[in-house]
Amino acid sequence: MFSLEGKIAIITGGGSGIGKAISILFAKQGADVHIIELNAGAAEQTVTEIKKNNGKAHIHSCDVSNQNQVLDVFSQIGAVDILVNNAGIAHIGKADTTSEADFDNVFAVNVKGAYNTLFAAIPFLKQSKSPAILNMASIAAVVGIADRFAYSMSKGAIYAMTMSVARDYLEDGIRCNSISPARVHTPFVDGFISKNYAGQEDEIFTKLSKSQPIGRMGKPEEVAALALYLCAEESGFITGNDYPIDGGFIKLNN
Structure with missing residues (x-):
C-alpha cells in the first residue's frame, strides 16, 4: 500500500524538519524526489540518507519567492506527479510590532512561494495520471496563536489557496489538500x-x-505519514480538505 513507485515528487523545504521527513518517506515508497531549497547545502544530508537506502533524490537550489527561478527549476525537472509545498519561515510579533519588511518577507516566502510553485507545477500536473498537491498550513490558520500575526496570515492564505486550487482543477483530476500541524x-x-x-x-x-x-x-515522521496517505492513490477520493495533526489542540484545548 501507499506506493509512490514511478512518481516524481517535488518537495519545497525538504532539507530539514517536516520537509526532510516527507522527502525520506516518499523516496522510501519509491518516488523520485526533487528537493527545492534556498541553500542546497541544507538538503545534502537528506539526499545522502535517501541514496544510502537506494532511493532517488535530487537537490535544486532555488528561492521560491522568485518566480523565474522556480519556473527554471520546474522546466529542468520536466514532469511532476506530486507537489508538496512545505517551505516556509516563522515570525514572532503582533500586528503593531511586525515591521513592514518582516511582513513582506513572510508573505514572499510563505504565500508567494507557494503560489509560484503552484503556477509552475499545474501545467505539468495536468499531464500526470494521478496528480496530487499537498500544502503545509498550520493550526494558526484557524485558531488564534499569540504573537504570530504575520505567520498566521500566511498560513490562512495557504488554507484558502488549497480550497481554491482543489475547486478549480477538479476536471483536470488534480487533487489538492493541506495539513495543519500544531507544534512539531x-x-x-x-x-x-x-x-x-x-x-x-x-x-x-x-x-x-x-x-x-x-x-x-508531534514528530516530523507523523506528519510525513499523513502526507504520504494524502499524496498516494489510496486517497484518490479526497480533495479540498485540511487535516489538523495537532494532538487535540483545536478541539480539546478549552
Whole structure:
C-alpha cells in the first residue's frame, strides 16, 4: 500500500524538519524526489540518507519567492506527479510590532512561494495520471496563536489557496489538500528555545510540549505519514480538505 513507485515528487523545504521527513518517506515508497531549497547545502544530508537506502533524490537550489527561478527549476525537472509545498519561515510579533519588511518577507516566502510553485507545477500536473498537491498550513490558520500575526496570515492564505486550487482543477483530476500541524519537534523549535530562553531550555520545552492536550509535540515522521496517505492513490477520493495533526489542540484545548 501507499506506493509512490514511478512518481516524481517535488518537495519545497525538504532539507530539514517536516520537509526532510516527507522527502525520506516518499523516496522510501519509491518516488523520485526533487528537493527545492534556498541553500542546497541544507538538503545534502537528506539526499545522502535517501541514496544510502537506494532511493532517488535530487537537490535544486532555488528561492521560491522568485518566480523565474522556480519556473527554471520546474522546466529542468520536466514532469511532476506530486507537489508538496512545505517551505516556509516563522515570525514572532503582533500586528503593531511586525515591521513592514518582516511582513513582506513572510508573505514572499510563505504565500508567494507557494503560489509560484503552484503556477509552475499545474501545467505539468495536468499531464500526470494521478496528480496530487499537498500544502503545509498550520493550526494558526484557524485558531488564534499569540504573537504570530504575520505567520498566521500566511498560513490562512495557504488554507484558502488549497480550497481554491482543489475547486478549480477538479476536471483536470488534480487533487489538492493541506495539513495543519500544531507544534512539531524540529530543529527549528530547539533553535528557537535556545535563542530566546537560554538556561531555561528544559522548562520551556516541557511547557511548549504540554500546550498540546496530548501532552507532547508531534514528530516530523507523523506528519510525513499523513502526507504520504494524502499524496498516494489510496486517497484518490479526497480533495479540498485540511487535516489538523495537532494532538487535540483545536478541539480539546478549552
